[in-house]
Amino acid sequence: MSTFTDWTPEDAREHIAMPRAQDDKYSRGVLGVITGSDAYPGAAVLGVEAALRTGVGMVRYLGDDRPTQLVLQRRPEAVTAPGRVQAWLLGSGMDAAQRDEATSRRLAAALADGLPTVIDAGGLDLIGRASGPVLITPHFGELARVVGATKDQVASNPAAWAVRAAEELGVTVLLKGHQTFVAAPDGTRIVASSAPPWLATAGAGDALGGILGALVATHSAEVAADPGALARLAATAAVIHGLAAGRASAGGPLVVLDVAAAVPRVIADLVRR
Ligand SMILES: NC(=O)C1=CN([C@@H]2O[C@H](COP(=O)(O)OP(=O)(O)OC[C@H]3O[C@@H](n4cnc5c(N)ncnc54)[C@H](OP(=O)(O)O)[C@@H]3O)[C@@H](O)[C@H]2O)[C@@H](O)CC1
Numbered sequence: 001m002s003t004f005t006d007w008t009p010e011d012a013r014e015h016i017a018m019p020r021a022q023d024d025k026y027s028r029g030v031l032g033v034i035t036g037s038d039a040y041p042g043a044a045v046l047g048v049e050a051a052l053r054t055g056v057g058m059v060r061y062l063g064d065d066r067p068t069q070l071v072l073q074r075r076p077e078a079v080t081a082p083g084r085v086q087a088w089l090l091g092s093g094m095d096a097a098q099r100d101e102a103t104s105r106r107l108a109a110a111l112a113d114g115l116p117t118v119i120d121a122g123g124l125d126l127i128g129r130a131s132g133p134v135l136i137t138p139h140f141g142e143l144a145r146v147v148g149a150t151k152d153q154v155a156s157n158p159a160a161w162a163v164r165a166a167e168e169l170g171v172t173v174l175l176k177g178h179q180t181f182v183a184a185p186d187g188t189r190i191v192a193s194s195a196p197p198w199l200a201t202a203g204a205g206d207a208l209g210g211i212l213g214a215l216v217a218t219h220s221a222e223v224a225a226d227p228g229a230l231a232r233l234a235a236t237a238a239v240i241h242g243l244a245a246g247r248a249s250a251g252g253p254l255v256v257l258d259v260a261a262a263v264p265r266v267i268a269d270l271v272r273r
């Protein structure tokens, strides 16, 4: 039985990249994002919004036309031309069965980059094709599909299934749920428990992907030097997400854009501690 270490706000604060006076947008980190689809364009908007609110030098969004238009309407800060990136966020709001050729090509190019890559939802079939360090962000149903189990089996012992998936797949696993379990092939085991159940709402996981993508892009060099850093960044994202949900909720229902809107204040409070 693995022991999972609780990830606290004090732990999380150590994993926020503070911009320095000499920084520019490129040196802070560029997150490449391929998410969303005609069927689920909102997932792209939520992920980009959350990434920008977490703090990153640039979000380079390279998804389909419809989500691109919606992302730009909501966030003209996003750059939609190809170019340099330091980490990738792939798969939220995509359906592997509906993927067209152009999307497959863009995903393949991203996966061949050798960069740290966060893979969510409709990108999870691509785990084995990534050439860089990988972090996956499944919910119980998605992890069940990936490891060939049932959702009920995963739900009955999520911590153990997160460990098993990390060991079998050789990637860092962030398993979503009321508690967020993070397991890495190097034996790192972390749990984050700051999220209120009000966060169980459609799109919350897409926002988590954006928060995590931004943290990875702003720590790309650290991850290249030590892929074990991905687990600590994953747990930090879960803590930020949970604390932001607590603010957006204030004890009542929340909407995901309000969770993203709360992220900058959560981070400001963390770094002030
Ligand atoms: N605004 C947008 O654009 C949004 C877009 N979105 C995008 O939609 C796409 C489809 O994602 P999806 O999770 O809805 O369906 P899918 O992967 O087929 O899983 C279904 C299976 O998994 C289970 N299951 C589901 N959730 C679970 C959970 N939290 N915890 C535990 N189990 C859970 C469920 O089990 P059941 O309850 O049926 O037994 C069923 O077996 C994806 O690309 C996503 O990014 C969403 O993010 C919403 C907002």
Ligand SMILES: Nc1ncnc2c1ncn2[C@@H]1O[C@H](COP(=O)(O)OP(=O)(O)O)[C@@H](O)[C@H]1O
Pocket (backbone or CB within 6 Å): 138, 139, 175, 176, 177, 178, 179, 180, 195, 196, 197, 198, 199, 200, 201, 202, 203, 204, 205, 206, 207, 208, 241
């Ligand atoms: N009962 C719960 N309590 C707290 N957080 C939850 C609960 N259920 C889900 N969450 C969180 O909400 C998010 C849901 O993500 P996900 O299942 O991928 O939904 P979606 O695909 O709709 O974005 C995850 O970050 C998860 O940890």
